[in-house]
Amino acid sequence: xxxxxxxxxxxxxxxxxxxxxxxxxxxxxxxxxxxxxxxxxxxxxxxxxxxxxxxxxxxxxxxxxxxxxxxxxxxxxxxxxxxxxxxxxxxxxxxxxxxxxxxxxxxxxxxxxxxxxxxxxxxxxxxxxxxxxxxxxxxxxxxxxxxxxxxxxxxxxxxxxxxxxxxxxxxxxxxxxxxxxxxxxxxxxxxxxxxxxxxxxxxxxxxxxxxxxxxxxxxxxxxxxxxxxxxxxxxxxxxxxxxxxxxxxxxxxxxxxxxxxxx
Amino acid sequence: xxxxxxxxxxxxxxxxxxxxxxxxxxxxxxxxxxxxxxxxxxxxxxxxxxxxxxxxxxxxxxxxxxxxxxxxxxxxxxxxxxxxxxxxxxxxxxxxxxxxxxxxxxxxxxxxxxxxxxxxxxxxxxxxxxxxxxxxxxxxxxxxxxxxxxxxxxxxxxxxxxxxxxxxxxxxxxxxxxxxxxxxxxxxxxxxxxxxxxxxxxxxxxxxxxxxxxxxxxxxxxxxxxxxxxxxxxxxxxxxxxxxxxxxxxxxxxxxxxxxxxxxxxxxxxxxxxxxxxxxxxxxxxxxxxxxxxxxxxxxxxxxxxxxxxxxxxxxxxxxxxxxxxxxxxxxxxxxxxxxxxxxxxxxxxxxxxxxxxxxxxxxxxxxxxxxxxxxxxxxxxxxxxxxxxxxxxxxxxxxxxxxxxxxxxxxxxxxxxxxx
Numbered sequence: 001x002x003x004x005x006x007x008x009x010x011x012x013x014x015x016x017x018x019x020x021x022x023x024x025x026x027x028x029x030x031x032x033x034x035x036x037x038x039x040x041x042x043x044x045x046x047x048x049x050x051x052x053x054x055x056x057x058x059x060x061x062x063x064x065x066x067x068x069x070x071x072x073x074x075x076x077x078x079x080x081x082x083x084x085x086x087x088x089x090x091x092x093x094x095x096x097x098x099x100x101x102x103x104x105x106x107x108x109x110x111x112x113x114x115x116x117x118x119x120x121x122x123x124x125x126x127x128x129x130x131x132x133x134x135x136x137x138x139x140x141x142x143x144x145x146x147x148x149x150x151x152x153x154x155x156x157x158x159x160x161x162x163x164x165x166x167x168x169x170x171x172x173x174x175x176x177x178x179x180x181x182x183x184x185x186x187x188x189x190x191x192x193x194x195x196x197x198x199x200x201x202x203x204x205x206x207x208x209x210x211x212x213x214x215x216x217x218x219x220x221x222x223x224x225x226x227x228x229x230x231x232x233x234x235x236x237x238x239x240x241x242x243x244x245x246x247x248x249x250x251x252x253x254x255x256x257x258x259x260x261x262x263x
Numbered sequence: 264x265x266x267x268x269x270x271x272x273x274x275x276x277x278x279x280x281x282x283x284x285x286x287x288x289x290x291x292x293x294x295x296x297x298x299x300x301x302x303x304x305x306x307x308x309x310x311x312x313x314x315x316x317x318x319x320x321x322x323x324x325x326x327x328x329x330x331x332x333x334x335x336x337x338x339x340x341x342x343x344x345x346x347x348x349x350x351x352x353x354x355x356x357x358x359x360x361x362x363x364x365x366x367x368x369x370x371x372x373x374x375x376x377x378x379x380x381x382x383x384x385x386x387x388x389x390x391x392x393x394x395x396x397x398x399x400x401x402x403x404x405x406x407x408x409x410x411x412x413x414x415x416x417x418x419x420x421x422x423x424x425x426x427x428x429x430x431x432x433x434x435x436x437x438x439x440x441x442x443x444x445x446x447x448x449x450x451x452x453x454x455x456x457x458x459x460x461x462x463x464x465x466x467x468x469x470x471x472x473x474x475x476x477x478x479x480x481x482x483x484x485x486x487x488x489x490x491x492x493x494x495x496x497x498x499x500x501x502x503x504x505x506x507x508x509x510x511x512x513x514x515x516x517x518x519x520x521x522x523x524x525x526x527x528x529x530x531x532x533x534x535x536x537x538x539x540x541x542x543x544x545x546x547x548x549x550x551x552x553x554x555x556x557x558x559x560x561x562x563x564x565x566x567x568x569x570x571x572x573x574x575x576x577x578x579x580x581x582x583x584x585x586x587x588x589x590x591x592x593x594x595x596x597x598x599x600x601x602x603x604x605x606x607x608x609x610x611x612x613x614x615x616x617x618x619x620x621x622x623x624x625x626x627x628x629x630x631x632x633x634x635x636x637x638x639x640x641x642x643x644x645x646x647x648x649x650x651x652x653x654x655x656x657x658x659x660x661x662x663x664x665x666x667x668x669x670x671x672x673x674x675x676x677x678x679x680x681x682x683x684x
Contacts, residue, residue: 180559186409
């Protein structure tokens with residue numbers, strides 16, 4: 001994995017520049033990160049071999065005070081639309097994971113002329129009383145990995161864990177970053193991650209691929225069908241041996257699905 | 264000094280294996296398994312009787328607070344209980360500490376109900392404006408963590424404007440939009456009842472207190488030694504703001520148990536102290552530290568001070584059931600307990616060291632029944648209260664944050680007038 005340096009993108013003076021990670025050349029693909037913060041996973045490297053991959057950070061991810069300007073999804077979608085304009089994008093492919101999946105789906109429903117192809121990976125945004133989305137905030141931090149990942153011995157997961165620092169100041173810095181990033185996604189999800197997306201999914205025109213970890217313990221795989229049934233012509237790929245982050249646990253399978261669908 | 268009889272209003276009968284069996288005393292302890300409505304009926308009567316007894320015994324004030332979905336204390340609407348006290352003929356203050364502002368929608372409800380209580384009590388109300396515990400706000404009431412403080416500040420502005428500006432006027436807030444703000448009645452106290460803030464040591468709250476000349480009370484169960492650093496942070500802020508060093512700018516909550524002798528006190532109360540720390544404070548760290556709730560600055564400050572738990576954090580991982588009387592009362596000073604002499608000496612030390620003028624004593628702890636609570640309260644009122652009342656008098660400090668109608672033990676700045684009484 002070879003995460004690119006961050007490229008600050010100006011939005012408007014109320015916000016810090018977005019710390020987008022950008023790599024590659026070609027037709028743009030935007031990847032919106034999940035509930036736990038910005039990431040660069042192996043499938044993005046694969047995509048960057050032939051595409052310009054842009055992975056922005058969420059609003060407020062580095063300064064929660066920015067969120068005083070965010071009174072719900074409308075403000076959030078305008079923020080991302082301003083960001084995409086700032087990146088010089090016209091029509092583009094949009095990939096969203098978890099929280100980013102919800103944002104991507106909302107964006108593709110609202111600005112439905114702008115998204116060429118849409119990929120939703122273990123997306124938040126819908127709610128079933130019979131299979132509630134798990135609460136990943138109210139558990140001890142040390143138990144979060146077991147909720148997010150299917151298998152803690154998975155090489156992708158182990159590589160991620162092994163890359164954590166051991167220096168105290170760095171650990172505190174990373175903990176603060178993580179709390180701030182999670183705070184910024186909680187802003188749009190707490191206490192139940194349903195802001196009425198089901199009313200808007202029908203507006204999505206883009207060809208849509210729905211990718212799901214078969215063993216997702218946060219958003220169970222049955223949600224994939226709920227998305228699919230409301231997005232016309234969408235296709236579902238369920239990936240075995242993966243939890244809420246298949247791009248980490250099964251990077252080859254996710255890369256293959258993305259390359260296949262987006263080319 | 265002003266001494267307030269503060270009632271937690273908790274559930275007195277939690278099972279002995281509570282902390283092993285359940286993850287938390289707050290938010291998720293299953294109500295059908297643990298909360299018997301018929302027992303609550305009994306406790307509620309006891310709570311009110313205990314508050315009324317404290318009124319009769321001469322405490323300067325009676326204290327109530329607001330919490331939700333827990334066994335630690337579930338005074339879900341302090342205003343309901345306060346209205347019972349407000350109706351009594353009395354000259355004691357009613358300290359509602361307070362209404363958790365972000366939980367009232369629209370918050371004009373607080374302006375109305377506090378004004379009603381102030382009228383009903385003849386101007387004896389202290390209007391407490393806490394932000395609320397993380398468990399109450401984001402856990403039980405589902406508030407978005409990043410919106411708790413913005414909602415708090417906006418509610419504060421609405422309520423104080425409603426009390427001080429002629430109505431009707433429009434209020435266009437981010438969360439509350441009211442075309443006609445015009446509450447009936449306004450409070451008896453002018454410009455409004457004294458406002459007290461309460462918290463577990465958040466930097467933002469101290470600043471807010473000094474910006475508005477409000478008092479700040481630190482509510483913790485870790486005792487005055489552990490509180491010293493945090494209270495010093497507040498006093499530093501007071502100094503930075505150029506305000507005077509008046510101890511009535513500050514309050515502190517303290518669990519106190521009194522016996523005839525130190526040995527009697529240990530015999531009577533140790534079990535209940537252990538129960539309180541084992542059960543009532545059984546709250547996992549992640550319930551208090553939801554991402555988004557605290558500013559990055561506050562999280563950093565707390566990490567650097569090693570005080571991540573705030574008001575509800577535990578000190579260490581010791582089992583309260585094997586913690587001894589000496590550890591509770593002497594080594595950690597979490598609880599002030601012993602003979603009247605011991606208690607007086609320790610209270611004086613605590614009050615002087617933290618420089619506080621409002622002492623909220625907690626005399627009913629978790630499993631203490633009606634009889635033992637009365638015993639503790641009477642002994643405190645008869646043998647301790649008269650000996651701590653004079654604290655801060657010699658220095659000439661005046662409590663500008665005491666309700667105008669609460670005239671019990673009133674002391675003015677003029678010694679001449681005092682002699683005349």
